[in-house]
Amino acid sequence: MAYLRQVVKTQSIDIALINETHCGPRDTSTATDVKTILDAGEAVLTAGDWKAKDPHWNATKTSPRGTQLLHDADALAFEVIGPDVPTHYPDQTAWVPDTIDLVVYRGFPGRIALDVLVDEFLSDHQMVVAELSDSTPSTTPTQPRRTIDWSVFQTTLDAAPSLPTPSNAQEIDDTAVKLTSLIQNALTAATTTENPKIIEDRLPGRLMKLIAEKRTLRRQWQASRCPRQKADLNCLALKVRRALEDHAKTSWETTVDDATTDWVRLHRLCRSLNGPLKHHDGSYIYSASSRAELFADHLETQFQPNPAKDPMRARRIETAAEDLMRQRIPAEEDPIYISPSAVFRAARLQRAPGPDGIPNLALRHLSKRMLASNGRVPRHGKGLRQSLARRVTRESEDSGTTTEA
Incomplete structure (x- = not known):
């Protein structure tokens, strides 16, 4: 513990106190004792054997001390965390392994990750390593898996009432909103979300047998x-x-x-x-422009020219290269002109993703009736725009004729 305090001090880690805790079977610590430890500074972390069990920190059962610690955490505004796997393997065969080695902290703004080392030690308490980090996790969080049943999607849309034909600009907007809402509701009804399954790396049978023999021998000893x-x-x-x-x-x-x-x-x-790409501050990079800037900064830093032995000669070479790049390259053949319209015609037409959350695959599964409703809105909108344009032109011509007269 003294070495850990020295590391915290030399590495300029902003933690006021790191303390170890061990509560015996007859320990009668109260909330006042915990508050005394946590009030030692703005950022305090204490870890050890608390003999407190509660499912909130991955224990298998609830004990009176665990209930009291959970109540104190709510009252005194501190956090209690435990590892995902058991930390104590009792020598009695009737008792099950459980989590009693916990970390209690307050005022730490970063991330605390707990890892239980491989079961190869001689103690019934497994060693727990707490990793303190002021950045985001190095692994990308797993996203829930979404599955869409397209038959349910089509059935839901077929059961929806038909949309009326719009006759004015306001009805066109209302019909577009209703059509978007129908497709979104059908997608929600046909979508099922499930968390991805975590595949654990199972050890071979011979290793599991060795570990079981060691645990049995440890209980006997x-x-x-x-x-x-x-x-x-x-x-x-x-x-x-x-x-x-x-x-x-x-x-x-x-x-x-x-x-x-x-x-x-x-x-x-x-x-x-x-690992995923991250900014210098530790945040993730998602946009293509940010990734390009990150690669450009890395290449600029990586490929720096070596120091020149003759600075004057290096400067003359740079000047000659700049003059060469400024010269117009003579065209040996006729240039090829590509217009934006030609690019649009050659590109694959797809609906751009928007805030409505409707993918292209959902539009491909629309029924004929919904496709007709979907195409009716822009068609009538175009007709209304043309009629409005003709009306405005006619009114302007009439006003001009009246003025001349």
Whole structure:
């Protein structure tokens, strides 16, 4: 803990206090004690064995101390987090593993990620590593998966009432709004959202068997405290550690070998290693222009010219290159002119994505009746615009004739 405080001090991490906590079975700590720790500074973090269980921090059950800690967190405005996997494996077979090693903090604006190390140690409490970061997570958050049943989409639209034919500008706007609302409601009714399944990396059966044997031997040693069992436990723990290291090395080599034969796998591997593109402040980059600027800045920084031994000669070369670039290149053949209209005709016509959230695929699944309603709005709008233009022209001509007369 002293070393950790020294690291925080030397690295200029803005945390006033880092403290370790251990609550024994007969501990009677109160909210006042917790408040005393948290009031030591603006940013305070304390972690350890709290002996407090509650499902809010991934415990399997609720204990009185956990209920009290949750109540104190709401009253004193501090946060309690726990890892996703159990941290305590009791020696009694009737007890189930649970999460009792927690992190309590207040005033920390960044992100705290908890990671339980691989079960290869001799203690019944697993080692928990808390990663403090002032930036966003390095991995892109998983987005829910959306599935659209197009048969339900078409059935919902067919059951909708027919839209009347518009006769004026206001009715055209109302019909367009109603048509958009019908398609959006049909998409909502036909869409099901589910969270992506997390595929866990399962260890081979031989490694799972070794870990189970080590846990059993650890329970026996905790009950008997026999020196011979302690020696056997140390040997088995070393064997498990080496087996896990060999498995990790073999898995990585297999992943690299498989990726070299498939461009798609190689691209995914590079993306997973590099991570998503981010700004200098840690925020993600989504737009194409921001990505282009990021690549340009990187190339400008990466490809800097070496220091010239003769600055005058280097300056003359730069001046000659600039003069050459300013000269007009003689055309050896007739130029080819491409007009914007030719580009529009050659481009693939697709509906641009807009704020209504209706994709092109939804328009392809419209029924004939809805397609007719969709085409009726712009057709009548064009007719109304032409009639209005003729009316304005006629009125202007009449006013001009009257003026001349």
